[in-house]
Amino acid sequence: MFQPEFELLSRSQIEELQLERLQKTITYAYENVKAYKTKLDQVKIKPHDIKSLDDIAKLPFTTKEDFRQNYPYGLFALNVKSLARIHASSGTTGKSTIVGYTKRDLDTWSNLVARLAACAGVGSDDIVHIAFGYGLFTGGFGLHYGLEKLGATVIPVSSGNTKRQIQLIMDLKPTVLVCTPSYALHIAETLKKEGVDINNVSLKIGLFGAEPWSEQLRKKIEGAMHIKAYDNYGLSEVMGPGVSAECIYQNGMHIFEDHFYAEIVDPKTLLPVKDGEYGELVLTTLTKEALPIIRYRTRDITKLNKSKCSCGRSMSRMSKPIGRSDDMIIIRGVNVFPTQIEEALFNIEGVMSIYQIILEKEEALDKATLLVEVTENIFFDEMKQQRLMLEKIKHELKTLLGLELDVKLVEPYSLERSEGKAKRVIDKRSLY
Ligand code: DLL
Numbered sequence: 001m002f003q004p005e006f007e008l009l010s011r012s013q014i015e016e017l018q019l020e021r022l023q024k025t026i027t028y029a030y031e032n033v034k035a036y037k038t039k040l041d042q043v044k045i046k047p048h049d050i051k052s053l054d055d056i057a058k059l060p061f062t063t064k065e066d067f068r069q070n071y072p073y074g075l076f077a078l079n080v081k082s083l084a085r086i087h088a089s090s091g092t093t094g095k096s097t098i099v100g101y102t103k104r105d106l107d108t109w110s111n112l113v114a115r116l117a118a119c120a121g122v123g124s125d126d127i128v129h130i131a132f133g134y135g136l137f138t139g140g141f142g143l144h145y146g147l148e149k150l151g152a153t154v155i156p157v158s159s160g161n162t163k164r165q166i167q168l169i170m171d172l173k174p175t176v177l178v179c180t181p182s183y184a185l186h187i188a189e190t191l192k193k194e195g196v197d198i199n200n201v202s203l204k205i206g207l208f209g210a211e212p213w214s215e216q217l218r219k220k221i222e223g224a225m226h227i228k229a230y231d232n233y234g235l236s237e238v239m240g241p242g243v244s245a246e247c248i249y250q251n252g253m254h255i256f257e258d259h260f261y262a263e264i265v266d267p268k269t270l271l272p273v274k275d276g277e278y279g280e281l282v283l284t285t286l287t288k289e290a291l292p293i294i295r296y297r298t299r300d301i302t303k304l305n306k307s308k309c310s311c312g313r314s315m316s317r318m319s320k321p322i323g324r325s326d327d328m329i330i331i332r333g334v335n336v337f338p339t340q341i342e343e344a345l346f347n348i349e350g351v352m353s354i355y356q357i358i359l360e361k362e363e364a365l366d367k368a369t370l371l372v373e374v375t376e377n378i379f380f381d382e383m384k385q386q387r388l389m390l391e392k393i394k395h396e397l398k399t400l401l402g403l404e405l406d407v408k409l410v411e412p413y414s415l416e417r418s419e420g421k422a423k424r425v426i427d428k429r430s431l432y
Helices: 011-032 034-042 053-058 064-069 103-119 138-150 162-172 181-193 215-225 338-345 383-401
Strands: 085-088 098-101 127-130 153-156 176-179 205-209 228-235 240-246 253-255 260-265 279-285 296-302 329-331 334-336 351-362 365-374 406-410 425-427
Touching: 011 034, 011 053, 011 279, 053 260, 085 138, 098 103, 103 138, 103 240, 127 138, 127 162, 138 153, 138 240, 162 181, 176 181, 181 205, 181 215, 181 228, 181 351, 205 215, 215 228, 215 338, 228 253, 228 296, 329 365, 334 338, 338 351, 338 383, 365 383, 383 406
Parallel strands: 127 153, 127 176, 176 205, 205 228, 351 425, 365 406
Antiparallel strands: 085 098, 228 240, 240 253, 260 279, 279 296, 329 334, 351 365
């Protein structure tokens, strides 16, 4: 454990520390960020009204829209000149979200990323190949400085040029791979295509995150690469990677609750869900200087488990997010997340690990087509085999998800591979 003095606190000690830090954060944000003062004044709450952790429910939420309205620096508590670094979120629409860090924030961040890696059993003897993009995205630099702090040997490869990645993996013999799970899969496929014997690959551990992925995908990656694959979660608005991470028991990601306060709310009513139920994760930072964030609506759908873990940590565990509330697709009245389709698909032999959902408009109705890559012997087999495969996929989707979808089998390696976050849903509806 990297920081056992915090990681092993009991539940009551965590909550005591959280309350103390929450009160400080609310006062600090109220006094230093105009947007927060205005929001709190509007609901007639003063920082001293926060007397217990439950009182947080009295505070307004912060959303991506607040970042847009206050672009670029309006939510910062300090003058930008006093900051040590700026990053931005990988927004797909509109302007990116700008985030900033003081020296102390960067120190906290690297401690939390060191914790994240140690949680998965990474240590100072490890050689780490980082294939996250370096730049405004928080993945590259975030993991980099944390792993250096842990004492590991870091190779800052960055993303892209998969053949070169493989050459470096074979030559430099890293023991840990850091990237998105979809890129890990692409690396695994390329290793196979290049005819590399997996037993000659030095990798033992994968630290994968930055996008939703199913248990089935984990099994595929672990099987293809002969590694243990661990999930970790974070978002730029709150810090970047290092908000939560799996320990060796791979049974939920421990939220680093001495730095973040987590709530789960119903995304429609915004009221807390019952303990252990799925809902939207809402996070409040407890120690940030440059950009304190109160009740940020992450849009990520997950659930919390507050029981003590076999690793000894009492910090709550969040389940793998099944998706973002804004990625949920509604097909003929059934709500689904791409990861649920992924789970159903990957149960079927002959399905490759890549799929895409195309959303289109047909007259006034939404139409969804699922493109699934299948192995060569199925794709080039007789029509009858292909028909059987189609039926199998449709049946699996129907029984597991109650979903009726148009399915098309496509040739292996015909769908685009991602070097960063995968794009599972292609929404063409706005084009009509
Ligand atoms: O993706 C930070 C990060 C970098 C996390 C590297 C882990 C590793 P953003 O680009 O701001 O930051 O995107 C944040 O990505 O709200 C989730 O929707 C999604 N996400 C991140 N990690 C996971 C994960 C980084 N482990 C958004 N599982 C978040 C599911 C994830 N979704």
